[in-house]
Amino acid sequence: xxxxxxxxxxxxxLFVCGIAVMIARKNIIAILLGxxxxxxSAALNxxxxxxxxxxxxxxxxxxxxxxxxxxxxxxxxxxxxIRFFQIRESIHIDDATQLLQ
Amino acid sequence: xxxxxxxxxxxxxxxVGALAVVLAPNLMHACTYxxxxxxxxxxxxxxxxxDFLAATQLVVYVGGVVILMLFAIMLTxxxxxxxxxxxGIEKVxxxxxxxxxxxAGFSAFVMALVILKIIANVNKAxxxxxxxxxETTVERIGELLITDHVxxxxxxxxxxxxxxIGAALIARPRRxxx
Amino acid sequence: MMNDNVVSFFxxxxxxxxxxxKLSWLLxxxxxxxxxxxxxxxxAFVIVNVMALVGGLGTYAERKISxxxxxxxxxxxxGPFGLLQFLADGVKMIMKxxxxxxxxxxxxxxxAPILCMVGVFATLAVLPFSSGFTLTHLNxxxxxxxxxxxxxxxxxxxxxxxxxSKWSMLGGMRGASQIISYEVPVTLSxxxxxxxxxxxxxKTIVGAQGGMPHEWFIFHNPFTIxxxxxxFIGMLAExxxxxxxxxxxxxxxxxxxxxxxxxxxxxxxxxxxxxEVFVVCGVAAALxxxxxxxxxxxxxxxxxxxxxxxxxxxxxxxxxxxxxxxFVTKTVLLYYVVIWIRWTLPRLRVDQLMTLCWxxxxxxxxxxxxxxxxxxxxxxxxxxxxxxxxxxxAAAGHH
Numbered sequence: 001x002x003x004x005x006x007x008x009x010x011x012x013x014l015f016v017c018g019i020a021v022m023i024a025r026k027n028i029i030a031i032l033l034g035x036x037x038x039x040x041s042a043a044l045n046x047x048x049x050x051x052x053x054x055x056x057x058x059x060x061x062x063x064x065x066x067x068x069x070x071x072x073x074x075x076x077x078x079x080x081x082i083r084f085f086q087i088r089e090s091i092h093i094d095d096a097t098q099l100l101q
Numbered sequence: 102x103x104x105x106x107x108x109x110x111x112x113x114x115x116x117v118g119a120l121a122v123v124l125a126p127n128l129m130h131a132c133t134y135x136x137x138x139x140x141x142x143x144x145x146x147x148x149x150x151x152d153f154l155a156a157t158q159l160v161v162y163v164g165g166v167v168i169l170m171l172f173a174i175m176l177t178x179x180x181x182x183x184x185x186x187x188x189g190i191e192k193v194x195x196x197x198x199x200x201x202x203x204x205a206g207f208s209a210f211v212m213a214l215v216i217l218k219i220i221a222n223v224n225k226a227x228x229x230x231x232x233x234x235x236e237t238t239v240e241r242i243g244e245l246l247i248t249d250h251v252x253x254x255x256x257x258x259x260x261x262x263x264x265x266i267g268a269a270l271i272a273r274p275r276r277x278x279x
Numbered sequence: 280m281m282n283d284n285v286v287s288f289f290x291x292x293x294x295x296x297x298x299x300x301k302l303s304w305l306l307x308x309x310x311x312x313x314x315x316x317x318x319x320x321x322x323a324f325v326i327v328n329v330m331a332l333v334g335g336l337g338t339y340a341e342r343k344i345s346x347x348x349x350x351x352x353x354x355x356x357x358g359p360f361g362l363l364q365f366l367a368d369g370v371k372m373i374m375k376x377x378x379x380x381x382x383x384x385x386x387x388x389x390x391a392p393i394l395c396m397v398g399v400f401a402t403l404a405v406l407p408f409s410s411g412f413t414l415t416h417l418n419x420x421x422x423x424x425x426x427x428x429x430x431x432x433x434x435x436x437x438x439x440x441x442x443x444s445k446w447s448m449l450g451g452m453r454g455a456s457q458i459i460s461y462e463v464p465v466t467l468s469x470x471x472x473x474x475x476x477x478x479x480x481x482k483t484i485v486g487a488q489g490g491m492p493h494e495w496f497i498f499h500n501p502f503t504i505x506x507x508x509x510x511f512i513g514m515l516a517e518x519x520x521x522x523x524x525x526x527x528x529x530x531x532x533x534x535x536x537x538x539x540x541x542x543x544x545x546x547x548x549x550x551x552x553x554x555e556v557f558v559v560c561g562v563a564a565a566l567x568x569x570x571x572x573x574x575x576x577x578x579x580x581x582x583x584x585x586x587x588x589x590x591x592x593x594x595x596x597x598x599x600x601x602x603x604x605x606f607v608t609k610t611v612l613l614y615y616v617v618i619w620i621r622w623t624l625p626r627l628r629v630d631q632l633m634t635l636c637w638x639x640x641x642x643x644x645x646x647x648x649x650x651x652x653x654x655x656x657x658x659x660x661x662x663x664x665x666x667x668x669x670x671x672x673a674a675a676g677h678h
Contacts, residue, residue: 017119024205072264079268164429237418
């Protein structure tokens, strides 16, 4: 029997894995992978609620915009990572601790 | 019966992919596991009868974000052997050590306690209503985007333009002052 | 409302219902789910095998047509007219030693050809062979094809990266950037056709066209002709076919991203490419050339059943086979043009390729989209032939 809670459990698992990736990894691009997982869990949540509770497709629109914004944010984030690599020659998160170098 | 099968396979793809992203020591492999997790989420959208959303997930994430990540990994040193650059810093960042993983595990445990309690309350609260039969969402989403949500639609197009220009500007090659 | 699919086509017929009743009585539970699974399995099995055959015959066709263009014979020893050459090639590839470079990334080396194959074969589920025999008429069919064929780009990139050699890496990066760049004009052209057809469903778009050439979408208005040219060039680049085959060029990169793949793994890459060309030609035929519509309405029940007087069930089957024949004919014609272009034009350099995409094809595709939308608004969706006929009829009526 597939209920709303099963989708919420999957969304929770994605969210926890995303947070674990963000805390555990020291590579900036790996942290961006974690951010993608978290955004996906939120979008899945919206879509699940539309199917089971809401029925008027506003949740699907929200998920669409989450996907769009996640793509734009990945592009800008990776551009920043590439610039950081051009300057500091490293993508270790501990090297990104200073505002002025 | 097919519904259950699709849900189980997509859910297992998603969760296994997400766990593998946490635990994989190699960055390129972690990207591939993210691809698996995203395809799994697309399958879950199909079980929720959100067909347009599933196709959008495939087009944007699989065809765009994952390839972007792979290119960025390639342009920032890739995954080659460890070496030390001229600042004395390790060139390829390690993927975490024991301290960070125990911290991550502990925070995951704390979050599990909080969130599972909320989900358990949801399970008691939502009435077991009749699920609507499948109907295609493409036309309806098209109408909603132009009538109810047109402001968000237009602003997101401006945002994408800004992201395009910003990314190209930030990462452009600079002339080296020798 | 559920999607139309092969099962709904068969489930209206009496033999299916009889079989369902007998099996339910025999096995004591409702067997419609099981029969659905069996029908899907058989249909998918048939389509995948036929496509694998098409992939093999594509290599044979390429060698014969290139030989014809270069005034030589081509394969003519193995079987009549050399038709079994692809089987001999297949046996040779299976028996080759599987060499994996020592410093390669074994996991990525293993999955790169599989990703290419999965990306291509998953698009076969919505390819509109006919109005009944398509595996499923998804309501998001066109969008699904675009999404799933992006997996090929990931596969090419991982293949180039995992070989751990400079030539492969260059080939992989060029291939992936070519694919993601040419997705933009291709998607814009497809959207123009979706505007005309009125939905993302292949059945809707093909249904909005007719059998005769003046009812096809390619001749609907001047903008769609340009749109077809843009789509065709873009699809040549998406499938890494010449003159855009820099990622796998023999004289430039020692065979590019699939240099290090031997035997069956290389066969996967090659098969994926040939089947992808067929799929892309099929999509072009469905969107622009009228898909499975046959002239004079020969495949519809009105003509076959009422006018010619055939009984119901054979009339349905004959109509479906006529439609499949129409679709395959148009696709094979486009396939011939693709092979012809390969052996006629020289290869493009990588900066010429990127210039063509971003500076020429994308603005043209954008203006096309706006042009088609303006045409639909001004003339209420009528094609230019209808307008000419109407003014002609009005002028004749006046006199």
